[in-house]
C-alpha cells in the first residue's frame with residue numbers, strides 16, 4: 001500500500017499496480033484522475049484515506065483514457081458512490097465500450113520470451129487486467145479551459161494512444177499529468193526516462209507521436225505520467241527525448 005506523495009501543493013500521486021493515480025485536493029474536496037486496475041480499489045482508497053479524506057469526498061473522476069489499468073477502480077467508485085466520471089468527448093464511447101482500443105492477451109504472445117513480460121502479465125492478471133468493464137454514463141467534460149472540479153485541471157487533447165486520450169495540465173503548479181501520451185518507465189520497456197509506451201499499447205502510433213506537440217507547448221516542469229516515476233524536467237525537453245526514442 002502506498003501513501004500518496006505530494007508532487008506539488010495539493011497534487012498527489014499514488015500507485016496502483018504498475019500504474020499511477022493522481023489526486024487533486026481543494027480544501028476537503030478531491031478530484032481523482034485515473035484509478036488503476038479493478039484490483040487497485042483498496043490501494044486508491046488507502047491513498048485517499050492517507051490524506052484524511054474518504055472516497056465520498058471525491059467530487060469528480062477524470063479519465064486520461066478508458067484502458068482497464070486507468071479505468072478499473074474508477075468503475076467501482078462510480079458504482080459505489082455515484083461519483084461522476086468525465087473524459088474527452090471522443091473517449092466517452094470508449095469508456096462505454098461501444099468499441100475497445102486495447103491490446104489483447106494474444107498481442108503479448110510474441111514477447112513472452114522477453115525478460116519481465118510473463119511476471120508482468122501475471123501481476124496484472126491478478127488485479128483484473130482481463131475483465132471487461134464499462135461506464136455507461138461517462139460524461140464528456142465541457143468546453144476548453146479549467147474544469148469546474150477541485151484543482152481546476154485543464155484538459156489537453158492528446159489523441160493517439162487511444163482516439164480520445166487526454167492529458168491534464170495544472171498551470172498554477174507547472175504540473176502536467178500525461179497519462180499514456182508520455183510515460184517515464186514501463187515493465188515492458190528497457191529504458192527509463194521520458195518515452196512513448198511500447199507500440200503494442202498504442203491505438204495509433206503516428207497520432208501518438210503527433211500528440212506530443214500538444215504537450216510540448218505547455219508550461220510544466222513536473223511530469224506525472226501514467227506509468228513510471230514523476231520527473232522534474234520541462235515538458236518540452238521530455239517530449240524531445242520521447243520523440244528521439246520513438247524513431
Ligand SMILES: [Zn+2]
Nearest residue numbers: 065067161180
Ligand atoms: Zn493506456
